Amino acid sequence: MAKKKEATVEERLRALYDLQLIDSRIDEIRNVRGELPLEVRDLEDEVAGLSIRLEKLVANLGVIDDDITGKKNLIEESKALIKKYSEQQKNVRNNREYNSLTKEVEFQELEIELAEKHIKEFKVQIEQKKEVISETKERLKERENHLKHKKSELDAILAETEKEEQALINKSEEYKEQIEERLVAAYSRIRRNVKNGLAVVAIERGAAGGSFFTIPPQVQVEIASRKKVITDEHSGRILVDAALAEEQKAKMDKMFSKI
Template sequence: MVKEVKKDPNELTVEEKLAALYQLQTILTEVDKIKTLRGELPLEVQDLEDEVVGLKTRIENFKNEVDELKADIANRKHNIEAANALIAKYTEQQDNVRNNREYETLSKEIEYKNLEIELDQKRIREGMDVINNRTEEIAENQVEVEERSKDLEAKKEELDSIVAETKQQEEKLREKAKALETNIEPRLLQAFKRIRKNCRNGLGIVTVQRDACGGCFNKIPPQKQLDIRMRKKIIVCEYCGRIMIDPELAGVVEEVPATPVKKRRASKKVASKEPKAKAAPKVETPDVDMEDVEA
């Protein structure tokens, strides 16, 4: 296990800083595992909530549009009634005109009012078509809202169930992490969080494993490995930027690979057998000649 650190961040040695960071990383990794149990449920719930809000907004916009069209239709019907009244008035006045000029003027007014009536009637028909379409779309969207709302409730129940199971454990881990953060130098803590955010697996500090970085698995030069074991300065991987820590300080037992050694021994045995198989025919001939010489 890692060593306990002092409470004053300014008095920490490099070794204590690394130990504190690795302990914090261990706790945060446990929190990440709890989040993994939830899977994509939080995102699915958020997407469904956004979709339901979008559908409700669309329905509201359609309803407002229908109300505006209905008000416009009512206004145009009122204009048609007023125009018909004027047409009747102008027609009656035509019977009492004194000259052709007055008659033509009234005729033009009647013609103009008829054109207005035709235009209003056309706009009313168009408005009614739009109202019918919007009414159908509102009904379809309402059905979709009901279906999405059911899916949302089911996903929320599933998510709440998982959260309820892990909430207490997660809260304890977060409290431990918060307490540890107070014992870490702010600049170092900020850098550690930035590294964690940029890494896929959330590892900001890793151990050296088999002479390689435990995060990106790139080979580490021997001199840099020595510097890491010395614990005199903060060293980061030149490939992935993660902070590196000595496995012994982290309390991690490094595994020694055994399989590659067996493969090398097997290859030597095969190599030693091949020359013997090729030289066998040549050995028999000298034996026969030596017997003839003795005879």
């Protein structure tokens, strides 16, 4: 079996720059989505929280209604007892029995008075709960409408970019397989640590792309010779000459237009 030909430094630089262009394109697509996925998730959580709160408020309203019913039943029972004790007073044999029944009647009257007081308090609570329920419903409706709008916005962006993004991710993996592991590892490390994920940049006006630090003429000549992989001493980025960058950009633009 013939031994696989080792890639030249220039071929490695071209492959790395191609990989950078692909990954930058993926970054652009994700930047278009921006914070939308997080916004949608936060809104979903908020809607779920408001829905749970509304359920609890409505359930609590039911409990208060049950309490009012209980107090009304107690009042009816007390009225029945008052009627019973009043009838018994007509047939008492002595003052002691009469006074005892009078105390029972007074006790039941106090029970009625207390129950009526509680009913009034419960009704105030109901009005307060209804106001909170109304506000919560209004807030929930507003958040649901906002969520619907944001989801629609996100779905539209996903529909437009998802296919392209996945194709580019596949291309990125494909290109990584063509580059030796140590270079891919270095590229990935630099990409994580630099602004905008640019690990491979071209020389622009005598400086590394996106940098204000001038690169010495001798180093620029070395970069243009494409004989070794050179990194920027300030940012750590891998450097390529402008001509190579233009050639690879033209090539990759054609590929992007087909995806």
